[in-house]
Amino acid sequence: MKQLQEKIRTDGKVLSDSVLKVDSFLNHQIDPVLMQAIGEEVASKFADEGITKILTLESSGIAPAVMTGLVLGVPVVFARKRKSLTLISDLYTASVHSFTKNETNDISVSKDYIKSDDVVLILDDFLANGQAVLGLIDIIEQADAALSGVAIVIEKGFQNGGKMIRDRGVRVESLAIISSLANGKVEFIGEVSAK
Amino acid sequence: MKQLQEKIRTDGKVLSDSVLKVDSFLNHQIDPVLMQAIGEEVASKFADEGITKILTLESSGIAPAVMTGLVLGVPVVFARKRKSLTLISDLYTASVHSFTKNETNDISVSKDYIKSDDVVLILDDFLANGQAVLGLIDIIEQADAALSGVAIVIEKGFQNGGKMIRDRGVRVESLAIISSLANGKVEFIGEVSAK
Numbered sequence: 001m002k003q004l005q006e007k008i009r010t011d012g013k014v015l016s017d018s019v020l021k022v023d024s025f026l027n028h029q030i031d032p033v034l035m036q037a038i039g040e041e042v043a044s045k046f047a048d049e050g051i052t053k054i055l056t057l058e059s060s061g062i063a064p065a066v067m068t069g070l071v072l073g074v075p076v077v078f079a080r081k082r083k084s085l086t087l088i089s090d091l092y093t094a095s096v097h098s099f100t101k102n103e104t105n106d107i108s109v110s111k112d113y114i115k116s117d118d119v120v121l122i123l124d125d126f127l128a129n130g131q132a133v134l135g136l137i138d139i140i141e142q143a144d145a146a147l148s149g150v151a152i153v154i155e156k157g158f159q160n161g162g163k164m165i166r167d168r169g170v171r172v173e174s175l176a177i178i179s180s181l182a183n184g185k186v187e188f189i190g191e192v193s194a195k
Numbered sequence: 196m197k198q199l200q201e202k203i204r205t206d207g208k209v210l211s212d213s214v215l216k217v218d219s220f221l222n223h224q225i226d227p228v229l230m231q232a233i234g235e236e237v238a239s240k241f242a243d244e245g246i247t248k249i250l251t252l253e254s255s256g257i258a259p260a261v262m263t264g265l266v267l268g269v270p271v272v273f274a275r276k277r278k279s280l281t282l283i284s285d286l287y288t289a290s291v292h293s294f295t296k297n298e299t300n301d302i303s304v305s306k307d308y309i310k311s312d313d314v315v316l317i318l319d320d321f322l323a324n325g326q327a328v329l330g331l332i333d334i335i336e337q338a339d340a341a342l343s344g345v346a347i348v349i350e351k352g353f354q355n356g357g358k359m360i361r362d363r364g365v366r367v368e369s370l371a372i373i374s375s376l377a378n379g380k381v382e383f384i385g386e387v388s389a390k
Contacts (some may be wrong), residue, residue, distance in 0.1 A: 029272045029308045030257070032265035058254035059273060062225070063261045070227035077224045078254060113224040 001041050001175040005188050007034060008154065008176060014184045018156070019100075026125055026153065027060045038175060039067025042123065042151040045173045046072070049148045051121045053077060053114065055136055057107060060125040064153055068123060077114060079107040079136060092142045094135035100128075107135050114143040127152040127174060130161025137170070149173060157189055196236050196370040200383050202229060203349065203371055209379045213351070214295075221320055221348065222255045233370060234262025237318065237346040240368045241267070244343045246316045248272060248309065250331055252302060255320040259348055263318060272309060274302040274331060287337045289330035295323075302330050309338040322347040322369060325356025332365070344368060352384055 013021040025031040042064070054076045056065035062078050069076040081096075082105065091108040098105070114120065122136045133150055140147050149171035155162050157177040166172050180187040208216040220226040237259070249271045251260035257273050264271040276291075277300065286303040293300070309315065317331045328345055335342050344366035350357050352372040361367050375382040 023305065024307070025270075028275070028305055029270050030261055030264070031270055032261045033268075035261060036265055059257060059275075062254060062257045063271075066225055066227045066230055066258045066261065069225070070231055073228070075220075075224050075226055076258075080223070080254075110218065110223055112219070 001038070003034065003037055004153070004176045007031070008178075008188075009186055012186060014181050014186060017181050018159070020154070020156075020178065020181055020186065022154065026063075030063045032063070035063045035067045038064045038153060039069075039071050041175055042068045042121075042173070043071035046121055046148060046151065049121070050119050051148050053118045053145075054121050054123055055079065055109070055114065055140065056123045057081065057132055057136065061123055064125065065123045068121075068151070072121075075113075077109060079109045079139065081105045081107055092139045094138040094142075096131050096135040098131065107132075107139070109139050109143075111143070114140065114145050116144040118143070118145040119148050120145050121148045122150045123152075124150075125153045127155040127161045127165075127172070128159045130159075130164050133161065133165055137165075137168075151175075154178065196233070198229065198232055199348070199371045202226070203373075203383075204381055207381060209376050209381060212376050213354070215349070215351075215373065215376055215381065217349065221258075225258045227258070230258045230262045233259045233348060234264075234266050236370055237263045237316075237368070238266035241316055241343060241346065244316070245314050246343050248313045248340075249316050249318050250274065250304070250309065250335065251318045252276065252327055252331065256318055259320065260318045263316075263346070267316075270308075272304060274304045274334065276300045276302055287334040289333040289337075291326050291330040293326065302327075302334070304334050304338075306338070309335065309340050311339040313338070313340040314343050315340050316343045317345045318347075319345075320348045322350040322356045322360075322367070323354045325354075325359050328356065328360055332360075332363075346370075349373065 011024045054065050054069050058078045065076045093108045152174040155174035155177045177189050179189045206219045249260050249264050253273045260271045288303045347369040350369035350372045374384045
């Protein structure tokens with residue numbers, strides 16, 4: 001997605017060979033016009049999939065997910081992050097390890113909002129090691145719902161999450177895939193659609 | 196806002212005389228079409244105020260804030276909640292006490308995203324004791340920015356936050372104001388605009 005790549009190039013901050021900060025339009029400050037364009041792009045890719053629900057993770061996934069939900073005409077559910085959860089019977093929970101922060105959080109979704117007849121699109125802001133997406137897939141499996149695919153705003157193509165999830169046979173659509181952050185420079189590979 | 200009141204009546208769950216759960220369309224599952232209507236309503240109330248930025252709080256404020264930002268054509272910034280923050284020089288921070296959870300969290304905003312020439316609209320999902328809004332006002336004051344007003348999706352009119360903030364001379368616009376949750380029944384008072 002050209003508009004997104006340009007935004008990343010002009011406003012993203014490369015902090016290291018593996019860390020890209022996009023706090024100015026996605027992760028802290030949000031550009032609503034860009035989010036709308038992202039929503040339209042994701043919706044166009046999954047328009048014919050019979051999606052009934054979008055599942056994302058608080059907080060940075062919410063804005064692009066809601067814009068996508070508006071175009072597709074379906075509700076959005078955001079999984080909640082918690083340090084630890086005592087077992088609560090009305091929640092689906094999964095553990096998500098963050099390699100960046102070196103901590104494990106539980107994520108949870110109420111059983112009321114993902115049902116076995118749902119066709120779910122997962123949407124998240126970043127895909128790096130894939131742990132968050134795996135946690136969301138786990139929740140969809142617990143609910144016995146169908147997974148339509150995964151939409152990602154920014155994929156770090158040089159980390160293994162995208163390959164790992166595509167290797168499971170899951171359709172992953174990333175709007176921007178970064179091939180390298182070396183030398184403070186963002187390089188992209190073409191938009192990849194792999195089933 | 197009639198559409199919102201009807202949604203609260205049909206889909207809200209009254210858990211006690213003071214607790215209303217709206218997890219099915221605002222706080223966990225999100226209704227994007229309703230969020231868009233909320234965004235249009237808030238934007239129409241503050242259209243002539245020269246707003247340059249919307250400030251909200253993760254996670255439930257993000258969806259209505261982004262829809263409002265889209266209509267007003269301005270960026271949204273969401274304050275982050277953290278259990279405790281060591282002093283970081285590039286952040287504005289404020290403490291917010293939750294009476295419901297009986298805990299105090301720090302909220303923070305990067306100094307990059309609220310500047311002294313900003314005219315800021317605060318938007319949040321709920322107004323009850325007003326502690327979150329007071330924390331956000333604190334951050335705007337630290338940034339020496341101008342506060343245009345406060346937009347709230349659901350105000351609990353039987354708690355003191357709304358009065359406290361209006362008494363400071365701040366314009367508060369709540370799209371639905373609940374006068375009572377007694378006997379498991381939601382009662383509203385008319386939309387109130389008080390400067």
